[in-house]
Amino acid sequence: MNDMRVTERTVTDKQIKMKARKVQVFYGDNHAIKDVDVDIEDKTVTAFIGPSGCGKSTFLRCLNRMNDTIDVCRVEGEIDLEGEDIYDAKVDPVQLRAKVGMVFQKPNPFPKSIYDNVAYGPRIHGLARSKAELDEIVEKSLRRAAIWNEVKDRLQAPGTGLSGGQQQRLCIARAVATSPEVLLMDEPCSALDPIATAQVEELIDELRERFSVVIVTHSMQQAARVSQKTAFFHLGNLVEFGETSKIFTNPDDPRTESYITGRIG
Amino acid sequence: MPLLWIIVIVLLLGAAGFVLGRQRAVASAGGDARILHSLPNYYGTNVLILSVVPALLVMAVWLIIQPMVIESRVTGMIPEAAIEEAGSRSLVMSDVRRVADGLDTAIAAGALTPEQARGMRTELTDVRARLGEIGVALGGEVSSEVLAAAQSYRGLKRSGNLMMTVAVLALAALGLAYGYIRTNREFRARNAVEVAILAILMLASTIAILTTVGIVFSMLFETFNFFELYPWREFFFGLEWRPSFEGGSDLGLIPLLWGTLYVSVIALLVSVPIGLFAAIYMAEYAGKRMRAVAKPLLEILAGIPTIVYGLFALITVGPLLRDYFAAPLGLGSSSSSVMTAGVVMGIMLIPFVSSLSDDIINAVPQSLRDGSYGLGATQSETVRQVILPAALPGIVGAVLLAASRAIGETMIVVLGAGAAAALSLNPFEAMTTVTVKIVGQLTGDTDFSSPEALVAFALGLTLFVLTLGLNVLALYIVRKYREQYE
Numbered sequence: 105m106n107d108m109r110v111t112e113r114t115v116t117d118k119q120i121k122m123k124a125r126k127v128q129v130f131y132g133d134n135h136a137i138k139d140v141d142v143d144i145e146d147k148t149v150t151a152f153i154g155p156s157g158c159g160k161s162t163f164l165r166c167l168n169r170m171n172d173t174i175d176v177c178r179v180e181g182e183i184d185l186e187g188e189d190i191y192d193a194k195v196d197p198v199q200l201r202a203k204v205g206m207v208f209q210k211p212n213p214f215p216k217s218i219y220d221n222v223a224y225g226p227r228i229h230g231l232a233r234s235k236a237e238l239d240e241i242v243e244k245s246l247r248r249a250a251i252w253n254e255v256k257d258r259l260q261a262p263g264t265g266l267s268g269g270q271q272q273r274l275c276i277a278r279a280v281a282t283s284p285e286v287l288l289m290d291e292p293c294s295a296l297d298p299i300a301t302a303q304v305e306e307l308i309d310e311l312r313e314r315f316s317v318v319i320v321t322h323s324m325q326q327a328a329r330v331s332q333k334t335a336f337f338h339l340g341n342l343v344e345f346g347e348t349s350k351i352f353t354n355p356d357d358p359r360t361e362s363y364i365t366g367r368i369g
Numbered sequence: 370m371p372l373l374w375i376i377v378i379v380l381l382l383g384a385a386g387f388v389l390g391r392q393r394a395v396a397s398a399g400g401d402a403r404i405l406h407s408l409p410n411y412y413g414t415n416v417l418i419l420s421v422v423p424a425l426l427v428m429a430v431w432l433i434i435q436p437m438v439i440e441s442r443v444t445g446m447i448p449e450a451a452i453e454e455a456g457s458r459s460l461v462m463s464d465v466r467r468v469a470d471g472l473d474t475a476i477a478a479g480a481l482t483p484e485q486a487r488g489m490r491t492e493l494t495d496v497r498a499r500l501g502e503i504g505v506a507l508g509g510e511v512s513s514e515v516l517a518a519a520q521s522y523r524g525l526k527r528s529g530n531l532m533m534t535v536a537v538l539a540l541a542a543l544g545l546a547y548g549y550i551r552t553n554r555e556f557r558a559r560n561a562v563e564v565a566i567l568a569i570l571m572l573a574s575t576i577a578i579l580t581t582v583g584i585v586f587s588m589l590f591e592t593f594n595f596f597e598l599y600p601w602r603e604f605f606f607g608l609e610w611r612p613s614f615e616g617g618s619d620l621g622l623i624p625l626l627w628g629t630l631y632v633s634v635i636a637l638l639v640s641v642p643i644g645l646f647a648a649i650y651m652a653e654y655a656g657k658r659m660r661a662v663a664k665p666l667l668e669i670l671a672g673i674p675t676i677v678y679g680l681f682a683l684i685t686v687g688p689l690l691r692d693y694f695a696a697p698l699g700l701g702s703s704s705s706s707v708m709t710a711g712v713v714m715g716i717m718l719i720p721f722v723s724s725l726s727d728d729i730i731n732a733v734p735q736s737l738r739d740g741s742y743g744l745g746a747t748q749s750e751t752v753r754q755v756i757l758p759a760a761l762p763g764i765v766g767a768v769l770l771a772a773s774r775a776i777g778e779t780m781i782v783v784l785g786a787g788a789a790a791a792l793s794l795n796p797f798e799a800m801t802t803v804t805v806k807i808v809g810q811l812t813g814d815t816d817f818s819s820p821e822a823l824v825a826f827a828l829g830l831t832l833f834v835l836t837l838g839l840n841v842l843a844l845y846i847v848r849k850y851r852e853q854y855e
Contacts, residue, residue, distance in 0.1 A: 173742060175656070202745030212736035215759045224754065225744040275740065282744055 118145040121286055121316040122167060122204075127181035129162055129171070136162050140181075140342045142335055144286065149308060149317045151331035151348065153324060155363065158337040160320045164288050167318065168204035169197040185286070202229050205284035209291040211271035213263035213278075218255050221263040221274055222246060225282035241281055248314075249277035250307050269300020276307065280315075287311060289319040293326065305330050324364055328352050336360045375428065375534055379541045383421035386545040390416030390552050397554045407559035415558040416548035418565045424541035431533045439525045446518045461515065464507075468496070468519035469526070471505035478503050486523070491516050588833065591826035598820040604827060610790035612810065612821045620824045622831060624790040628800035629832075632711045632782060633775035635796065639715025641768055644722025651723070652730040653752055664727075671720035675780040682713040682785030695797035703787070705799040710785030714778055718771045725770065729763030730756060762847040769843035773836045779804040803828050 122144035129137035137159045144150050144167075152160035162171070169190060171177040183190050190200055202225065213221050222242045225231070232238035242259070246252040251273040255266070263274050272292060279287060289308070293301040308330045311317055321327050327334055328348060335345040336357075344351060344360045355361045394412035398405045405412070443465060444458060452458050472489075475481040480503045481489075489496065491513040500507060511519075552558070596604070599620060607621020647667060651660055687704035690712070695701045733756050741751040757764070779802075787799035788809060807825045815822040 168743065170739065170743060173738075198745050198747050200745070201743055206739075206743035208736060208739055208743070210736055212734070212740040214737060214740065214755050224741070224746075228744070228746050228750050228754075278740075278744065 118148055120144070121146040121186065123182075123184040124163075124167075125182045125184075127163065127166060127179065127183060129159070129166060130178040130180075131162075131174075132176045136340055137166075138340045140337075142342065142345055144316055144318055145333065146285075146316045147312055147314070148333055149312050149319060149331040150333040150335065151327035152318065152320045152335050152337060153322075153327050153363070154337035154343075156322070159340045160335075160337045161290050163337070164290055164318060164320050167286070167288055168201045168206055170201070170206065172197055202282045203284055204286045204288060205279035205282060207272070207275050207279050207287065207289045207292050210295050211268060211275050213266070213271050213274050215262065215264060217260045218246075218263045218266070218274060219259040222277050222281050224278060229282060231282065245277040245281035246274075248280050248311070249273045250303065250310070251277060267300075269296050269303060272296055272300065272304060273307065276304070276311075280311070284315065286316045286318065289317065291320050291322060294322065301326075324352075336363060338363070372432075375537055376425070378538060379421055379424045379428075382424075382538075382541045382545055383417040386416035386420045386548060387413035389545075389549055390414075393549060393552045394554070394556075394558070397552070405554055406557050407562075411558035411562050412552050412556070415556075415561045415565075416545060416552065418562065419548035420541045420545035422565070422569075423544050424537045427540055428533065428537045431536070435526075435529045435533065439522060439529060442525060443518050443522045446521060447514055451512060451514050464511075464515050465518045465522055467505075467507060468500075468511055468515060469522045471500040471507065472519065472523060474505050475500060475503050487520060489516065489520070585830075585833065588826050588830045591823055592830045595820055595823035595827045598823065604824070608792060610806070612824070614819070614821055616819075618821055620820065622803075622828070624792045625801065625803045625806050625828065626831070627792055628707065628782075628786070628790065629776055629802040629804075631707050631796070631800060632714065632778075632786060632802055633772060635708060635711025636714035636718055636775040636778075637768065637772055639712055640718035640722050640771055643715075644719045644771075645726055645764065647719065647723040648726035648730055649752055651727050653748060653756070667720050667723060669720075670717070671724070673717070675717065675778060676784075678713050678717050679780040679784030682709050682781055686713050687785060690797065698797075700795055701797040703797070703799045705785060705787035706797040707786055707800045708796040710782045711796070713785050714775055714781050717778075717781065718775060721771050721774065722767055725767035726760070726764050729760045729767065732763070733759045765846045766843050769839050769846075773839055776832065776836055776839075777804060778802075779808060783808070803832050807832075 120143045122142075124140055124142045124144075127137055127140045128135065140163055142150075142163075152164060154160050165171045166179050166183060167190075171179060179191060185200070185203065188195070190204075205225075214224060216224070219242055222245050223232075223238055226238060226241050232241055243252065243256075246255060251270060254270060255261075255274075263271065266274060272295070276287075276292070292308075293304050296304065305326065308317055308319065319327075319330065331348045333346070334348040334351040336343045336351065336355075336359075338359055344355055344357045346356075351360060352364060355364070391409045391413035394405055395402060395409050402409050440462065444462060447458075447461055447465075452461055472481065472486045476483055476486055480499075491511060496511040496516055497507045604620055605622055607619055608623050609619035609621045610624045612618040612620060651664055651667075655663060683704075687706070687709040690706065690708055691702065691704045694708075695703075695706065737755050737759060738751055741755045746754070782802045782805050786801060786805075788801050788805055789799050790806070791798055791800045793800065807828050810822055810825040810828075817823065
């Protein structure tokens, strides 16, 4: 089996959803991200790869201002969501995060029932006018996260009682339920076994039909399998960004080649 | 031989055992410590434990049992007539002990030789005068039976102590020898030490548990005595609390219990919201600098002695509540009130609730917060819907712990709410609690055979059962929610 195979996909010119220009991130005195320019396309899976500590997760967390919760973190440069600067003073980070959802490395279901986990976002944003509508959103989200059949008979059971893979799909359902425009995934499979990983990867491919997905991963096979665009980060720099097929087969930068062939990491 | 010397000798034997055991182990390995099963110090420790621990344990047990044995032996020597004359057996026995101690003192002071003390007769010597000369005062004339009993008491004690010394030292030496002989290259000293440490730890926890059991039993016996003198029905369901030491008192629990619960509820109504909100602020909102200053300040409250809170209640809060609330509302004119005590007690409990809740909220994993923020929740939505439910079992535990403290608090109530038992709904009326009445019934000249004094034990037991019930409830709630939330 060739894990490095790149799925042949037709890549048409798509609308650009998020645009980052000259982004700098500082953790106190530490310059963590330097001059990063990336375009996130709509209905595309973009993968961020790179060795540990290269800043890919940090950059991901800039896209929905999750870094705001860290006191010492400072972001400079410009990040646009559909032409609007998300770091503008007018923008409410809370509203932004409803539009740019996030799935984390470790499954983190709330200590609530499965239903309440998925209904959490719609409830706080007032997306449903009635109980029936909320039920519908929950069902649709769970179906979209490919977990409906497994949990439909126990929606009131605690979400923490599910298996690791199910928990992660529940978290994806929870993120999908607020109908975000972009879905950020920070190593969503690193705590999962291979079977659950395969399920989540399949799911990511399906999610591409409706959302723009950005995924941080340590597994180059995973990046090759699920993404259309790949960005390679190294020591806080964006080394190379382009079509996944090109990055994995014919990279421009020698560092990219060294990394995907396993020589630096 | 004095006790201290026995202990020192045993410890010296142990130290010698340590050195010998270690040496023997190293020697058995031909000087190469690497081929030993355990580190050399373990062999030494093993010998040390074997020589010290059993010897000291036997000594402790001996010290507890010996007086009992001697007492029962000596009591038999005293005729029934003498006991009836003195009133009770324990009074005679305390006389015997006094005379025996007096003789010891006299010998130590050189006024008597041991032979003289042993051969002393009431017919020939005025014992009271003789002992009086050297400063041992006796209440009454010493009868010949008491003197004889005292002499045999001394004799038994002497031989008992001698036997104990021999037994303890022999055991220490035996232990040392046994440990020393067992020491060789193959011996698993490390595991043996492990077992010994386990035994010591178990002993410590057993002592803690047995002490609790002992406290309960001592209260239980006195409570039984109380219920023999006073009908339990009137105690538990009596609506009046009017003790009078001339007899014929009403000792109803209800007014005291009502006061206790009323004060505690007010205290919790004050402390739980304030403490919890303070904890949420500290854990979720406050910056590092703010927390570094505010948290210790808040915890200073916990260090204030309750009597100081009581003064605060008496001088400041009481008059304030009376002048601005009770008097204008026409609810009373007393500065001692349930409200005063409750509010001040609530202030006392704030750091209790906040400090525990703060730890619990901090223990909620960051990933849950991230998950909630990642969905576009605000900070307070996250706190309300994710963090508090996750921290709920711990918070309930903190609240019930605070409730236990409120129920057991005495000083603030004495100074803030007064000491008059009353059964009233008015929060501005003076009331009192169970603990205050326990103190009240036992201070001053008390006769421990009257129901007025013994009722304190029944009250104490009731309080114990109440707080035990609260703790059990807390455990139940914590368990129940933990199933749901982890």
